[in-house]
Amino acid sequence: MSKTGALDLASGLGGKLEKNDVLSAVEKYEKYHVCYGGEEEERKANYTDMVNKYYDLVTSFYEFGWGESFHFAPRWKGESLRESIKRHEHFLALQLDLKPGYKVLDVGCGIGGPLREIARFSYTSVTGLNNNEYQISRGKELNRVAKVDKTCDFVKADFMKMPFPDNSFDAVYAIEATCHAPDAYGCYKEIYRVLKPGQHFAAYEWCMTDAFDPNNQEHQKIKAEIEIGDGLPDIRLTGKCLEALKQAGFEVVWEKDLAVNSPLPWYLPLDKSHFSLSSFRLTALGRFITKNMVKVLEFIRLAPKGSQRVQDFLEKAAEGLVEGGKKEIFTPMYFFLARKPLSATE
Numbered sequence: 001m002s003k004t005g006a007l008d009l010a011s012g013l014g015g016k017l018e019k020n021d022v023l024s025a026v027e028k029y030e031k032y033h034v035c036y037g038g039e040e041e042e043r044k045a046n047y048t049d050m051v052n053k054y055y056d057l058v059t060s061f062y063e064f065g066w067g068e069s070f071h072f073a074p075r076w077k078g079e080s081l082r083e084s085i086k087r088h089e090h091f092l093a094l095q096l097d098l099k100p101g102y103k104v105l106d107v108g109c110g111i112g113g114p115l116r117e118i119a120r121f122s123y124t125s126v127t128g129l130n131n132n133e134y135q136i137s138r139g140k141e142l143n144r145v146a147k148v149d150k151t152c153d154f155v156k157a158d159f160m161k162m163p164f165p166d167n168s169f170d171a172v173y174a175i176e177a178t179c180h181a182p183d184a185y186g187c188y189k190e191i192y193r194v195l196k197p198g199q200h201f202a203a204y205e206w207c208m209t210d211a212f213d214p215n216n217q218e219h220q221k222i223k224a225e226i227e228i229g230d231g232l233p234d235i236r237l238t239g240k241c242l243e244a245l246k247q248a249g250f251e252v253v254w255e256k257d258l259a260v261n262s263p264l265p266w267y268l269p270l271d272k273s274h275f276s277l278s279s280f281r282l283t284a285l286g287r288f289i290t291k292n293m294v295k296v297l298e299f300i301r302l303a304p305k306g307s308q309r310v311q312d313f314l315e316k317a318a319e320g321l322v323e324g325g326k327k328e329i330f331t332p333m334y335f336f337l338a339r340k341p342l343s344a345t346e
């Protein structure tokens with residue numbers, strides 16, 4: 001069952017954490033970040049704790065606002081947000097040339113919205129890899145409801161150390177997930193290892209673009225807002241991802257920032273000037289209402305202490321994402337298709 005009601009938001013808040021531990025988890029999470037004096041090296045060294053705290057705290061907010069797929073999409077005029085999200089998932093399936101019966105890996109699968117869509121679109125068996133226990137429990141429940149639980153499964157593990165033998169998968173994809181890796185090379189190298197030779201890896205990466213100026217204070221502020229609001233150790237430049245792919249052994253078939261020619265900007269659902277009934281909860285008014293609702297739920301103790309603070313850093317994320325998108329210094333859809341050479345022995 002989808003969990004998209006206000007009470008679902010309150011009861012899921014904190015994920016697998018004890019409700020009494022939510023406030024201290026928020027405090028600890030915030031301290032990892034620049035806005036609270038945190039350091040990049042500490043975020044990288046403690047990425048498992050930082051990212052898991054983040055997803056325990058935010059998953060019920062994500063499900064409330066986004067549904068089952070936690071990612072952005074380029075969008076055509078006349079297309080709803082939901083339609084654009086599905087099309088973005090189908091695009092990956094087509095790029096990977098998925099064939100019925102393929103064994104596919106979804107790296108950093110969330111609660112499995114894209115996994116279910118791609119499995120049904122391509123008649124493949126998709127394994128979702130995720131390090132967050134709460135998201136996996138939600139994913140399993142939703143797989144049962146969608147009746148894909150016989151062909152698709154979830155594995156709880158870190159994508160920096162995958163529990164799969166070499167050359168296990170016919171295709172691998174990652175949607176807005178490997179940006180959480182403390183080091184892109186280490187993560188891509190693991191993907192390379194588990195992919196069969198001659199097969200493809202495709203991803204949508206969150207990146208800073210070439211327009212990002214590290215000496216510009218405003219750019220740095222936007223980057224820090226996105227990092228705290230989205231549980232990221234350090235957002236890499238597109239060029240760094242490309243370099244890491246090649247270093248891991250991949251041949252890059254093609255790559256492009258899909259934000260560049262999107263007829264409607266990807267950040268539109270979060271933009272203050274935009275109003276939509278179909279994605280109302282993501283709009284500025286929808287978020288304002290959610291903020292007040294969470295305040296009440298926390299006051300009457302249906303939501304744990306610390307819930308409003310989670311909403312606050314998510315609001316910071318929304319602002320950073322819209323500003324980063326408008327200034328074109330940030331993209332959540334740096335796409336690449338990469339191939340493991342047929343001659344690869346590893």
Ligand SMILES: C[S@@+](CC[C@H](N)C(=O)[O-])C[C@H]1O[C@@H](n2cnc3c(N)ncnc32)[C@H](O)[C@@H]1O
Pocket residue numbers: 051055068069070071107108109110111112113114129130131132135157158159160174175176177178180181
């Ligand atoms: C923004 S969500 C995207 C989820 C999904 N791809 C989607 O589009 O709905 C990022 C996901 O990456 C997962 N993740 C982050 N770091 C991870 C790690 N080290 N190992 C495995 N999964 C990780 C998170 O738990 C979360 O599910």
